[in-house]
Amino acid sequence: MKLSISHNVLINRQITARNGVPLVSLSKKETSRPEDLYIELSYNYPKFFKMDILCKWAWISAEYLLKNNDEFLYNGLQKDEIGVVLASSHGCLDVDKKYSNTITNFPSPALFVYTLPNIMLGEICIRHGFKGEQTCLISERFDTDELCFWVNDLIENRGMKACICGWVDIADEEHDICLFWVTKNENGLILSPATMQKLYKN
Secondary structure, three states, X not given: OOEEEEEEEEEOOOOEEEOOEEOOOOOOHHHOOHHHHHHHHOOOXXXXXXXXXXXXXXXXXXXXXXXXXXXXXXXXXXXXXXEEEEXXXXXXXXXXXXXXXXXXXXOOHHHHOOOOOOHHHHHHHHHHOOOOOEEEEEOOOOOHHHHHHHHHHHHHHOOOOEEEEEEEEEEOOEEEEEXXXXXXXXXXXXXXXXXXXXXXXX
């Protein structure tokens, strides 16, 4: 059975949608901050407000991806069978700059913990209890060939049954996120670089 994308989320300044359907009633201006989407979800997860901007966007996007009505997509799977592969261009550059500014006086431990881009994977996994394989990629562009390679490897060779994968890039005031839920499922779109690009561009 081939790997397939059964759900996807696309969030940027132009659209906030899950499986091509707009997610929220907020205006484009009002969804320019992850906090606005967090409030829309009516969550009670205080740690969210301590995260850096990259983690906030990755975390909130994963929430929209994984919540399917009143259930989560991973219900019925073992937590150690769920992998996460995320890519970014700018990584945690925003918090790196902020942390650098604190070094001349007193380095901020609260900022230091977010000075690696893979922390966004950690925040998602902590929230949902995922214990499977994780990979954080840094590339200049949304490299769907590389993402497909890693997801195929995790599911076909590393014992994963499902994988969150995609692109989370934050630069200055811009956010560009596209996440996918990949499993061995006949009902989804066949996983391929072309399919990922098509969903990303739509």
